[in-house]
Amino acid sequence: MADNDQTDDLEPGYEQGRDDRDDRDDNPYELDQKAVARIIHAVDNDDREALLAEMEPLHAADIADLLEQVNAFDRRRLLELYGKEFDGDILSELDESIREEVISILHPEVLADAVRDLDSDDVVDLVEDLEDHQQEAILEVLEDSDRVAVQQSLTYPEYSAGRLMQREVVMAPEHWNVGEAIDFLRNQDDLPEQFYHVTLVDPRLRPVGNVTLGKLMASRREVLLSSIVEETFHVIPVTQDEEDVAYAFNQYHLISAPVVDADERLVGVITIDDAMVVLDEEHEEDILRLAGVSDESSLSDKVIDTTKRRFPWLAVNLVTAILASLVIAMFEETIAQFVALAVLMPIVASMGGNAGTQSLTVAVRAIATKDLTGANVWRVIRRECLVGLVNGVIFAVVMGIVGVIWFGGPELGYVIAAAMVINLVVAGLAGTVIPVVLDRMGIDPALASGAFVTTVTDVVGFFAFLGLAAMVLL
Amino acid sequence: MADNDQTDDLEPGYEQGRDDRDDRDDNPYELDQKAVARIIHAVDNDDREALLAEMEPLHAADIADLLEQVNAFDRRRLLELYGKEFDGDILSELDESIREEVISILHPEVLADAVRDLDSDDVVDLVEDLEDHQQEAILEVLEDSDRVAVQQSLTYPEYSAGRLMQREVVMAPEHWNVGEAIDFLRNQDDLPEQFYHVTLVDPRLRPVGNVTLGKLMASRREVLLSSIVEETFHVIPVTQDEEDVAYAFNQYHLISAPVVDADERLVGVITIDDAMVVLDEEHEEDILRLAGVSDESSLSDKVIDTTKRRFPWLAVNLVTAILASLVIAMFEETIAQFVALAVLMPIVASMGGNAGTQSLTVAVRAIATKDLTGANVWRVIRRECLVGLVNGVIFAVVMGIVGVIWFGGPELGYVIAAAMVINLVVAGLAGTVIPVVLDRMGIDPALASGAFVTTVTDVVGFFAFLGLAAMVLL
Numbered sequence: 001m002a003d004n005d006q007t008d009d010l011e012p013g014y015e016q017g018r019d020d021r022d023d024r025d026d027n028p029y030e031l032d033q034k035a036v037a038r039i040i041h042a043v044d045n046d047d048r049e050a051l052l053a054e055m056e057p058l059h060a061a062d063i064a065d066l067l068e069q070v071n072a073f074d075r076r077r078l079l080e081l082y083g084k085e086f087d088g089d090i091l092s093e094l095d096e097s098i099r100e101e102v103i104s105i106l107h108p109e110v111l112a113d114a115v116r117d118l119d120s121d122d123v124v125d126l127v128e129d130l131e132d133h134q135q136e137a138i139l140e141v142l143e144d145s146d147r148v149a150v151q152q153s154l155t156y157p158e159y160s161a162g163r164l165m166q167r168e169v170v171m172a173p174e175h176w177n178v179g180e181a182i183d184f185l186r187n188q189d190d191l192p193e194q195f196y197h198v199t200l201v202d203p204r205l206r207p208v209g210n211v212t213l214g215k216l217m218a219s220r221r222e223v224l225l226s227s228i229v230e231e232t233f234h235v236i237p238v239t240q241d242e243e244d245v246a247y248a249f250n251q252y253h254l255i256s257a258p259v260v261d262a263d264e265r266l267v268g269v270i271t272i273d274d275a276m277v278v279l280d281e282e283h284e285e286d287i288l289r290l291a292g293v294s295d296e297s298s299l300s301d302k303v304i305d306t307t308k309r310r311f312p313w314l315a316v317n318l319v320t321a322i323l324a325s326l327v328i329a330m331f332e333e334t335i336a337q338f339v340a341l342a343v344l345m346p347i348v349a350s351m352g353g354n355a356g357t358q359s360l361t362v363a364v365r366a367i368a369t370k371d372l373t374g375a376n377v378w379r380v381i382r383r384e385c386l387v388g389l390v391n392g393v394i395f396a397v398v399m400g401i402v403g404v405i406w407f408g409g410p411e412l413g414y415v416i417a418a419a420m421v422i423n424l425v426v427a428g429l430a431g432t433v434i435p436v437v438l439d440r441m442g443i444d445p446a447l448a449s450g451a452f453v454t455t456v457t458d459v460v461g462f463f464a465f466l467g468l469a470a471m472v473l474l
Numbered sequence: 475m476a477d478n479d480q481t482d483d484l485e486p487g488y489e490q491g492r493d494d495r496d497d498r499d500d501n502p503y504e505l506d507q508k509a510v511a512r513i514i515h516a517v518d519n520d521d522r523e524a525l526l527a528e529m530e531p532l533h534a535a536d537i538a539d540l541l542e543q544v545n546a547f548d549r550r551r552l553l554e555l556y557g558k559e560f561d562g563d564i565l566s567e568l569d570e571s572i573r574e575e576v577i578s579i580l581h582p583e584v585l586a587d588a589v590r591d592l593d594s595d596d597v598v599d600l601v602e603d604l605e606d607h608q609q610e611a612i613l614e615v616l617e618d619s620d621r622v623a624v625q626q627s628l629t630y631p632e633y634s635a636g637r638l639m640q641r642e643v644v645m646a647p648e649h650w651n652v653g654e655a656i657d658f659l660r661n662q663d664d665l666p667e668q669f670y671h672v673t674l675v676d677p678r679l680r681p682v683g684n685v686t687l688g689k690l691m692a693s694r695r696e697v698l699l700s701s702i703v704e705e706t707f708h709v710i711p712v713t714q715d716e717e718d719v720a721y722a723f724n725q726y727h728l729i730s731a732p733v734v735d736a737d738e739r740l741v742g743v744i745t746i747d748d749a750m751v752v753l754d755e756e757h758e759e760d761i762l763r764l765a766g767v768s769d770e771s772s773l774s775d776k777v778i779d780t781t782k783r784r785f786p787w788l789a790v791n792l793v794t795a796i797l798a799s800l801v802i803a804m805f806e807e808t809i810a811q812f813v814a815l816a817v818l819m820p821i822v823a824s825m826g827g828n829a830g831t832q833s834l835t836v837a838v839r840a841i842a843t844k845d846l847t848g849a850n851v852w853r854v855i856r857r858e859c860l861v862g863l864v865n866g867v868i869f870a871v872v873m874g875i876v877g878v879i880w881f882g883g884p885e886l887g888y889v890i891a892a893a894m895v896i897n898l899v900v901a902g903l904a905g906t907v908i909p910v911v912l913d914r915m916g917i918d919p920a921l922a923s924g925a926f927v928t929t930v931t932d933v934v935g936f937f938a939f940l941g942l943a944a945m946v947l948l
Binding site: 028029030031033036059061062065068069070071182185186188191192193194195196212213214216217218232240244247248249250251252253255272273275276277279280283284286287288290291292293299303304306307310311313314315317318320321322324325328329332335336339340341342343344345346347349350351354355357358360361362365366370371372373374375376379380383386387390391394395398399402458462 | 669753810
């Protein structure tokens with residue numbers, strides 16, 4: 001550690017890649033494809049030494065990425081060759097979709113060693129999604145005290161603060177001074193790996209404030225801990241949804257926060273790195289749900305799983321598309337007389353669908369960040385409708401002119417222009433009102449809004465365009 | 475701080491809302507609408523004391539949310555009544571869209587006080603997006619040393635690690651032991667507000683390792699710092715894109731990381747809370763870009779700004795919709811003979827558009843998380859096409875049957891079934907290949923993929939359906 005050469009050893013993913021990274025300066029943390037090729041080569045040749053040499057500098061998170069990116073055949077051979085070098089952290093970092101597969105490949109002894117290395121909150125994260133027999137296999141190999149801790153955590157609801165927290169808390173009585181706290185810490189044998197605060201508690205173990213280690217270091221021994229607590233102090237109920245926990249960390253720039261039970265007693269602590277993982281997952285969920293992909297875990301999913309996950313939303317879309325077709329069917333006679341209508345009608349529907357998606361995405365995000373509330377919901381709805389109106393008028397003029405040039409006579413121009421304005425205003429309205437209403441009903445607006453909004457814009461778009469055409473042209 | 479009552483004062487947003495939160499247990503951190511009403515009431519009555527009493531327990535981030543959610547008229551009156559209580563942190567938390575407005579409302583002295591309270595990295599974040607005259611006004615009120623620091627930070631590229639880092643670093647020579655480090659820290663007058671590591675440096679100021687404060691606390695005085703450095707140590711180049719910085723923090727669970735200049739000398743430190751903000755912003759950007767909303771900052775934007783921001787994507791969509799219409803126009807005669815085609819054709823296009831959006835969203839996310847790489851791109855493309863094929867066949871059967879029942883004869887059923895399979899396979903292919911190619915070309919796939927993919931699925935959908943119909947039915 002003490003000379004500069006060793007620096008390179010400490011950040012090998014970065015340093016090592018430097019030689020052959022000319023063309024990927026914009027992707028500094030992407031797995032080095034040449035290193036991946038060398039690893040697969042070592043596996044092909046059953047060359048354990050070469051494999052270990054290649055894997056040694058990689059962070060557990062990178063090894064997990066590697067395992068996700070190679071195919072199932074290479075994955076099995078790699079794990080068998082890698083053998084007992086397998087680290088528990090790799091399991092934690094692995095995507096759920098292949099975690100079960102990897103666990104079933106690992107030799108029971110390797111698995112036991114790997115799991116015993118993990119902190120209890122990581123074990124909880126690991127086992128909560130496993131099938132029962134795998135869960136039991138892992139719990140069995142834990143030491144008694146760890147197993148009890150994990151089982152206790154599993155009694156808290158899924159996606160709650162209780163599942164997220166670590167149970168090891170560094171606390172001090174509220175009346176202590178800096179000197180007492182420092183002496184206490186220096187005499188502890190089993191401080192957590194990572195901690196950033198000393199949490200002050202009252203005699204009934206209720207947390208009353210946080211003192212940062214930095215402040216503790218910088219203060220004189222006789223200073224009271226209660227006089228140097230952090231200004232921002234947030235206590236998290238153990239049953240709080242992890243999404244709200246992540247929001248609190250992001251909103252109030254928390255580094256760690258005490259978790260309390262129903263009696264407000266300290267039962268654990270959540271740190272910002274866990275909150276960051278949740279924030280990342282929640283975003284991922286939102287972005288995929290908005291696209292009609294629910295619960296998709298990763299690129300490693302099998303074709304059949306992916307198909308099953310994509311199917312429901314496509315089925316919903318088929319129903320709504322048929323609904324829109326029924327609207328068109330109402331005007332079959334009009335279309336038979338003016339085929340130009342069939343040519344132009346998808347334009348109105350498509351513009352409405354796009355404008356609606358814009359409004360609904362902004363609304364869904366604003367709901368998630370708690371920026372769209374009772375205080376401004378009417379203002380936002382009015383704004384979205386006005387935006388729809390202004391853009392509607394602009395595109396109405398454009399399409400009116402296109403209609404006249406393309407199909408002669410001005411009537412068709414009027415019709416498509418009017419339908420465009422109507423549909424873009426409706427898009428702004430539906431794109432805001434639908435997610436807000438779904439949220440009030442307790443339904444995740446990211447999951448369901450898209451289907452509703454595009455149904456509305458399709459139906460309104462076809463109906464307005466064909467209905468106006470029937471009135472004007474016939 | 476020493477008795478339990480005061481706990482409540484420390485987390486008032488949470489405690490205060492408890493009485494009237496029966497119906498919002500699922501929104502623990504949403505601004506309390508009744509408190510907002512009381513604040514507006516105080517502003518209406520010019521009652522400064524009541525206003526201060528209501529605002530006092532609020533965190534700066536919540537005050538910023540409040541200012542964003544009330545209308546411009548109330549915002550001005552609130553700020554004028556609030557006067558010199560205005561805290562610099564509120565400015566940092568404010569959305570860019572109303573930051574300039576708030577700065578222009580604040581009395582120059584209030585603004586000066588507010589800005590002087592901020593850390594230099596927060597001032598950088600504040601001024602980098604301001605117009606020149608507002609930027610100068612803020613730089614002017616800073617103390618000389620702070621102004622130099624801010625100006626130096628502004629010389630780094632926008633969205634780079636250099637803009638994100640704080641310059642105050644706690645470092646120690648690599649040969650020190652624990653005792654020397656602790657004595658040094660305890661004798662420092664101006665340690666940063668928040669720090670989590672002591673960074674070890676070699677004689678040329680190059681960082682060689684991080685020691686956590688917890689480890690420092692827990693180790694005996696004679697232990698060498700170099701023997702208790704953290705296992706994971708990442709050094710960030712000062713010019714690295716902040717998106718990559720956020721990725722590294724998330725991937726390697728970093729808490730803080732040293733930032734180095736081109737000579738690999740330590741110039742600053744980035745902490746996880748800054749990385750979390752960037753991660754959040756990047757996600758927001760991706761989710762909005764996927765929906766065709768670029769650079770939208772917030773709900774507080776004015777109608778005209780929002781319209782301008784939504785317009786370009788709608789204009790692109792108009793062009794692509796017209797392109798699809800031209801495909802339909804090629805088959806005008808066929809449609810004139812079989813109006814049922816006009817009724818059914820949007821179904822094929824719509825299913826393709828949805829399936830394509832599913833694939834592209836998964837691909838865009840996987841590119842952002844560096845999970846879709848050269849090692850697995852062909853496997854992923856094959857998988858997406860297969861998923862499209864399987865879902866295509868299922869929906870082909872369904873629509874074939876619907877076609878037969880709805881319009882009699884089996885030919886129309888065959889046609890729509892075949893077109894469905896073709897379009898869903900193409901959707902899977904286009905939804906994966908297009909974002910990958912855009913990414914390789916250095917274009918953000920989140921921004922542009924949607925337009926390309928839906929154009930492909932519209933054009934292919936209409937062409938396959940109407941073309942097959944023309945062949946089979948005529």
